[in-house]
Amino acid sequence: MTSRTVSLDVEFFRRLARGASACALLIATAHEAGAAACGDNIDGKRVACACGDTVLSDTVLWPTDPVVTEACSDDGLTLLAASDADSLTLNLGGQSIAGRGHGTGIRVARGGRFGAVIVGGDEGDARAEIARFGTGIRASGRDDLREVRSLDVHDNTADGLRIHSSGVSLEDVRSEGNGRDGVSLSGHGNEVSGVTARDNARDGLKVRGSAATVSANTTDNGRNGTVIGGRGN
Numbered sequence: 001m002t003s004r005t006v007s008l009d010v011e012f013f014r015r016l017a018r019g020a021s022a023c024a025l026l027i028a029t030a031h032e033a034g035a036a037a038c039g040d041n042i043d044g045k046r047v048a049c050a051c052g053d054t055v056l057s058d059t060v061l062w063p064t065d066p067v068v069t070e071a072c073s074d075d076g077l078t079l080l081a082a083s084d085a086d087s088l089t090l091n092l093g094g095q096s097i098a099g100r101g102h103g104t105g106i107r108v109a110r111g112g113r114f115g116a117v118i119v120g121g122d123e124g125d126a127r128a129e130i131a132r133f134g135t136g137i138r139a140s141g142r143d144d145l146r147e148v149r150s151l152d153v154h155d156n157t158a159d160g161l162r163i164h165s166s167g168v169s170l171e172d173v174r175s176e177g178n179g180r181d182g183v184s185l186s187g188h189g190n191e192v193s194g195v196t197a198r199d200n201a202r203d204g205l206k207v208r209g210s211a212a213t214v215s216a217n218t219t220d221n222g223r224n225g226t227v228i229g230g231r232g233n
Contacts, residue, residue: 038077054078054109060091068095074103076133081112087146089117094125099133101157106130108139115146115167131155136178140164142187148173159184160200166209170195181206182221192216203227 038049039057048065049055051072061068067076076097081088088111097105108116118137120128129152130136136153137160139145147169153160159182160175166187174196175182182197186208195216197204204218205226212233218225 049077051076054080055088055090056080056082058089061093061095063095067097072097072099072103075107076103076105078107078109079111079116080109081116085112087112087114087117089119091119092121092128094121094128096129096131098131101132102134104138105133105136108144111144111146113143115143115165117147118151120150127152129154134158135162137161137163142166147171154178161185166190175200197221207233
């Protein structure tokens with residue numbers, strides 16, 4: 001009788017554990033499904049941005065946006081300009097976006113005809129930060145990105161900025177303490193101005209392609225300070 005009772009109790013707790021796991025999975029799935037469109041003009045209204053959301057219009061982040069107030073478990077924000085748009089601008093408004101070692105802080109999926117613009121803030125704002133993701137900023141497409149300005153990208157497990165695009169301007173960007181390269185930039189006619197890359201595990205600044213101009217300060221990186229490859233740079 002005692003043995004039978006113990007057996008039933010074990011089976012009960014096994015079923016309880018399975019139920020709890022299924023419940024946790026449903027909650028996680030519902031959370032991921034909550035990722036949606038955000039921006040300053042979504043059908044004429046401002047929709048606050050949360051982790052995993054897709055920015056569809058020119059947007060200035062607010063201190064109350066969930067993507068600012070919470071650490072992101074995966075991606076921070078994805079920029080997706082309308083197919084007929086000239087550009088899309090994300091202004092972080094001096095806010096910080098932080099992750100938990102995974103995903104991408106800001107991913108550019110489509111930047112419009114002239115490329116997206118990511119700016120840390122307006123004059124007088126605090127410096128904005130993108131920190132502790134897998135990669136801080138990622139863009140891959142011929143004209144996806146036009147400008148990144150006035151921003152600190154640090155302590156990401158992989159690269160600070162990983163950009164494969166042409167005609168990109170990086171200005172007043174600090175990329176520090178990342179697990180691989182501080183900045184990896186490839187394409188044609190890119191411009192690096194006032195960039196600092198420091199204490200990154202591999203190369204501070206890596207520029208590949210053609211017709212690039214580079215003005216940067218790269219110190220105390222694990223492998224090389226600056227690597228430039230290609231023609232006419």
